[in-house]
Amino acid sequence: MSDFPACPQCAMENTYPDGGSVVCADCGHEWPIAVSVATDIGTLVRDVNGNVLATGDTVVVIKDLKVRGSSIPLKQGTVIKNIRLVEGDDEHIEGSSDKIKGLVLKVCFLKKA
Structure with missing residues (x-):
């Protein structure tokens, strides 16, 4: 095989x-x-500019985002390192910032670094 x-x-x-x-x-x-x-991996995951994302990539947040369950917002320009793709879902990724762990983010608010 x-x-x-x-x-x-x-x-x-x-x-x-x-x-x-x-x-x-x-x-x-x-x-x-x-x-x-x-x-x-099932589907292609693309950032806001159309670049293909893969597990382990680094992305940047393109606008301020409120985070549920946290009083700390994700500011524009925040770097999310070592992302993980959500299996079977081409609209979300998993990752962690320096201050907030365990994030699930929509790719429409991210660009590849």
Whole structure:
């Protein structure tokens, strides 16, 4: 069994890398490796500017946000390091700031640093 995902066209698992693409040996369908990585996590998570976010990235808050359960707001320009993607959800990420731990943030208020 290969480490590459099943073919999106025929669903067979007989796939292999070929340069910057993944090829299905059964039907001959080709697709870029970058798309294969994105489909492994389920969905592409994009910031407000359209940049693709991945686990471990650093993001910056683009506007002041009130935080439920805390009297400390997240100010514009706050850096959130080492984010985690929420599985199956392309609108939220998990992360922590210096002062507030365990945040779940909407990506429409974030940009990649």
